[in-house]
Amino acid sequence: MIAATVIELRDIGVTAGSTPILRGVDLSVGGGEIVGLFGANGAGKTTLLRVIATLLRPADGRGTVLGADLFGDERYEVRHRIGMIGHIPGLYPELTLGENLRFAARVAGIPSDQVEESLQAVGLLGAIDRQAGASSHGMQRRAEFARELMIERDLLLLDEPHAALDQDAVELVNGLVGKIAANGGAAILVSHDRDRVTAVADRSVELVDGSLR
Amino acid sequence: MPSEIPNRSWPWVAIGVSVAVALTLAMISPADAVQGDLVRIMYVHVPAAWLAYLAFAVTLVCSAGYLFTKNLRWDRLAASSAAIGVYFTGLAIALGMIWARPTWGVWWTWDARLTLTAIMFFVYVGYLALRRTTADPRTRAGRAAVLGIVGAVQIPLVHFSVVWWRTLHQPASILRPDGPAIQDPIMRWALLAGVIAFSVIYTSLMVKRVELHRLNDAIHLAERGEARPVAGASVAAPNLDEGARDV
Amino acid sequence: MWVTIPFGAMALLLIPLAIGTDAVLLERIGPGLYWVIVMLFGVLVSVGRASVETGAQRDASSLLGLDPAAGYVGRSISAAGLLIVFELVVGAVAVVLYGFDLIGIPWLAATLIIVAAGLGLLGSLAASLVGSGSAGSALVPLLVAPLSIPLLLGATQAYEGLRLGDSILPWMLLMAAVVLVAAIAGVLTARPLQES
Numbered sequence: 001m002i003a004a005t006v007i008e009l010r011d012i013g014v015t016a017g018s019t020p021i022l023r024g025v026d027l028s029v030g031g032g033e034i035v036g037l038f039g040a041n042g043a044g045k046t047t048l049l050r051v052i053a054t055l056l057r058p059a060d061g062r063g064t065v066l067g068a069d070l071f072g073d074e075r076y077e078v079r080h081r082i083g084m085i086g087h088i089p090g091l092y093p094e095l096t097l098g099e100n101l102r103f104a105a106r107v108a109g110i111p112s113d114q115v116e117e118s119l120q121a122v123g124l125l126g127a128i129d130r131q132a133g134a135s136s137h138g139m140q141r142r143a144e145f146a147r148e149l150m151i152e153r154d155l156l157l158l159d160e161p162h163a164a165l166d167q168d169a170v171e172l173v174n175g176l177v178g179k180i181a182a183n184g185g186a187a188i189l190v191s192h193d194r195d196r197v198t199a200v201a202d203r204s205v206e207l208v209d210g211s212l213r
Numbered sequence: 214m215p216s217e218i219p220n221r222s223w224p225w226v227a228i229g230v231s232v233a234v235a236l237t238l239a240m241i242s243p244a245d246a247v248q249g250d251l252v253r254i255m256y257v258h259v260p261a262a263w264l265a266y267l268a269f270a271v272t273l274v275c276s277a278g279y280l281f282t283k284n285l286r287w288d289r290l291a292a293s294s295a296a297i298g299v300y301f302t303g304l305a306i307a308l309g310m311i312w313a314r315p316t317w318g319v320w321w322t323w324d325a326r327l328t329l330t331a332i333m334f335f336v337y338v339g340y341l342a343l344r345r346t347t348a349d350p351r352t353r354a355g356r357a358a359v360l361g362i363v364g365a366v367q368i369p370l371v372h373f374s375v376v377w378w379r380t381l382h383q384p385a386s387i388l389r390p391d392g393p394a395i396q397d398p399i400m401r402w403a404l405l406a407g408v409i410a411f412s413v414i415y416t417s418l419m420v421k422r423v424e425l426h427r428l429n430d431a432i433h434l435a436e437r438g439e440a441r442p443v444a445g446a447s448v449a450a451p452n453l454d455e456g457a458r459d460v
Numbered sequence: 461m462w463v464t465i466p467f468g469a470m471a472l473l474l475i476p477l478a479i480g481t482d483a484v485l486l487e488r489i490g491p492g493l494y495w496v497i498v499m500l501f502g503v504l505v506s507v508g509r510a511s512v513e514t515g516a517q518r519d520a521s522s523l524l525g526l527d528p529a530a531g532y533v534g535r536s537i538s539a540a541g542l543l544i545v546f547e548l549v550v551g552a553v554a555v556v557l558y559g560f561d562l563i564g565i566p567w568l569a570a571t572l573i574i575v576a577a578g579l580g581l582l583g584s585l586a587a588s589l590v591g592s593g594s595a596g597s598a599l600v601p602l603l604v605a606p607l608s609i610p611l612l613l614g615a616t617q618a619y620e621g622l623r624l625g626d627s628i629l630p631w632m633l634l635m636a637a638v639v640l641v642a643a644i645a646g647v648l649t650a651r652p653l654q655e656s
Contacts, residue, residue: 016349055519059351076651080525090520107524144520151524280652332606339603343589346599355652356589360603363585363645367607370638374610377630378617 006031006066006155006186007052013060014047021047023210025061031184034177036197038190039207045190046086048207049157052188053084066154080108083153087160089140093133097124097143100132104147118146122172138164145169149176154185161189162196174200224417231410238403254312256403260411262305262330268298268415269337269365276361279354285430288354291361292344293422295337297415302334325379329372336364350430461505461542468501468550472557483559490558491619497554498547498575499612503601505546506539506583518654528650532584536646540573540580547572564622567632571615574635578611579604581642588646588653610638 007029014022021044029035039045050056052065054075066081068074091100101115119125122142132140141164148156161173177187177200191197198204206213235256245252275291278284309327310320321327340360347353475493476486513521513535521531551572555562562568586603614635621628 050519053519053523055522073651076527079523082523084519084523086516086519088514088516090514090516092517104520104524107521107526109525332609335602335606339599339606342599342602346590352591356591359645359649359653360589363642363649364607366641366645367610367638370610370634370641371606374613374634377634378613381617381620 004031005029005064006033007063007188008065009052009061009063009070011061012048012051012058012063014044014051014056014058020210022051022058025210025212027205027212029186029188031186032181033203034181034187034189034201036189036191036194036201036204037207038192038194038197038204043207044210045207046159049084049086049159049188049190052155053082053157054079055084080151081154082157083148083151083155084157085141085144085148085159085161087163089132089137089144091132091140091143093131096129096131097135097139098128100143101147101150105150108151110150114150115146118150119143121149122146122169136164138169141165142169145173145176153180154183156180156185156187157190158187159190160192162191162193170196224413224420227413228410228417231406231413235403235406235410238399238406242399242403243397248316251312251316252400254308256407258305258308258312259404260407261301261308263408264411264415265298265301265305265330265333268294268301269333272298272337272340272361273365276358276365279358280362285350285354286427288350288358289423289426289430290419292357292426293419295340295361296422297418299334299337299341301411301415302330302337306330306334323379325372325376328375328379329368332371332375333368336368340364350433461508461545464501464505464508465546465549468497468546469553471497471501472550472554476557486558487560490554490560492616493558494551494554495575495612495615497550498543498615499579499605499608500601501550502543502546502576502579503583503586503604503608505542506536506580507587507600522654528654529647532588532646532650533643536577536580536584536643538580539583540576543576543579544572547576561623563619567618567622567628570632571618571635574632574639575611575615578635578639578642579608581639581646582608585642585646585649588650607642608638611635614638 005028007027009025009027012022012025012027013020025048037045037048047056051058051063051070054065054068054070058070063070065075066078068078091097092103095103097119098115101119102112105112105115116125116128119128122145124139124142124146127135127139130139132143135143156177158173158177161177162170165173177189180187189197189201194204239253239256242253242256244250271294272291275287275294278287279291306327313322314320340357343360344353344357347356472493479485518531522528554560582604583600586600589603590599614631618628618631618635620626621631
């Protein structure tokens with residue numbers, strides 16, 4: 001059951017040592033919304049994504065994601081409903097693509113026969129026994145998308161979703177994002193590729209100097 | 214925010230008085246029948262060791278305090294006490310070695326208490342090293358607090374293991390790590406005065422160090438609030454397509 | 461592992477070169493030296509295990525719903541498994557080079573397991589405290605070494621006890637206590653430590 005407001009951030013601040021990365025960030029994302037997030041390199045986009053994913057606890061402000069307080073223990077309860085694909089692959093390089101997905105299915109409590117299905121959908125079934133570390137960046141990203149296809153998420157956070165992907169894969173990503181939005185969830189797409197993102201996003205925000213405009 | 218550490222005078226007066234009293238008593242107390250004047254090192258060595266253990270106990274309590282309340286004040290207390298504890302431990306060990314050389318003919322002996330003290334020294338050196346590698350105050354406080362508690366909780370186990378180990382390997386009877394039995398009342402007073410003097414020094418150092426940490430954190434907080442120097446491209450006006458551009 | 465095992469074996473080889481090859485002396489100190497090598501080098505094994513997971517991988521596991529405490533236990537178990545292999549291989553080298561007897565094999569096996577568990581848990585906990593970054597990785601052995609002294613003393617005294625025919629139960633219980641304390645501490649602090 002997804003509430004009307006998926007993300008609610010008020011005055012969020014994050015620092016690293018004495019350097020401010022995010023400052024006074026306000027963001028409100030409702031169910032069904034797809035939001036594009038732009039900004040220059042080093043503006044703090046990845047940090048903001050990690051805060052929304054409940055993986056990084058902010059220093060200031062308050063907020064909820066999927067109804068869970070960012071500062072409370074409930075945030076552990078909603079993590080399995082949040083999917084994130086960063087620009088660094090989160091696969092284990094020694095395992096094959098299939099093993100990586102089977103591990104994910106196991107931890108998420110999903111039947112492992114969905115692994116082949118998802119890899120098929122992203123066109124990687126032939127590479128199921130290929131070591132993740134020996135696969136190209138694009139293949140690893142597609143495998144991560146397969147993982148997100150497999151697991152039902154209510155919030156999807158994508159960092160450079162269209163990078164290193166051909167047109168088919170791009171449409172696959174857009175389809176995945178659209179499906180989540182259609183189910184009442186939300187998605188945030190971080191990108192430098194404004195054209196592709198604005199084509200699928202409902203609205204866009206810009207991160208400048210640690211704050212959202 | 215004060216622009217300098219306030220230079221109150223009471224710590225100096227208290228230190229001066231207590232040290233003067235302790236030194237006097239140490240000097241007028243009788244020499245030991247066996248050790249002669251060497252026994253006077255004890256009046257500094259023993260208080261230093263006791264205060265070191267007290268300092269680490271304070272670190273344990275304040276680490277727990279931080280984890281429960283998430284108030285950085287507890288972290289400053291824990292860190293200050295640990296640093297002072299390391300200094301006192303080093304001092305106690307060094308003085309013990311200086312005393313041991315002419316008395317027993319060796320710089321070091323593997324008696325249980327000495328060995329445990331040396332181990333604790335390294336545990337808290339590690340604590341300080343851990344603090345140094347973490348920049349963000351909150352992260353640092355959390356990690357240091359965990360180590361402060363885990364380190365302290367393991368100490369009883371370390372203590373037991375070392376004591377049992379030493380009981381199996383009895384040191385030669387000529388070595389009496391407990392030191393001389395203290396019969397003379399002036400000696401007892403001298404020892405007590407030493408403990409009081411060191412306690413005063415510990416308290417004064419704590420006050421100064423906690424204040425220093427507080428000012429450091431205040432500077433850190435102020436830097437966070439300042440406008441960050443602007444860097445090139447991030448200033449450019451956003452060039453978005455038509456389509457809503459709102460927060 | 462392919463680096464740490466040869467390194468540990470190398471250390472065992474260097475010691476007699478430095479202190480002399482008096483066989484009686486070496487047989488006497490062999491077991492103690494073996495356990496010191498396990499303590500110091502074994503930590504490198506458990507740190508490698510604990511830090512091989514990158515930030516992105518840990519994020520991905522967290523978002524699958526993996527509880528940080530479960531992650532900690534899993535890393536500790538994998539570190540302990542690697543440590544047992546390390547102990548066995550380096551132990552074989554020690555027995556060959558130093559010529560001491562293997563007495564009370566079941567108790568020795570139990571000792572190997574308990575020490576591996578303790579070092580795995582302490583190493584994973586220390587690695588979580590230190591976080592990532594090369595500046596920190598030399599810090600982990602420094603943090604673990606003093607806290608693992610009960611393991612060192614327990615293991616060496618247990619072997620001595622077996623040699624002399626004494627009861628070694630107190631030492632085994634002491635080591636088990638260390639494992640218990642480390643496990644509890646690691647599990648309780650797994651969530652708070654994962655924050656940044």
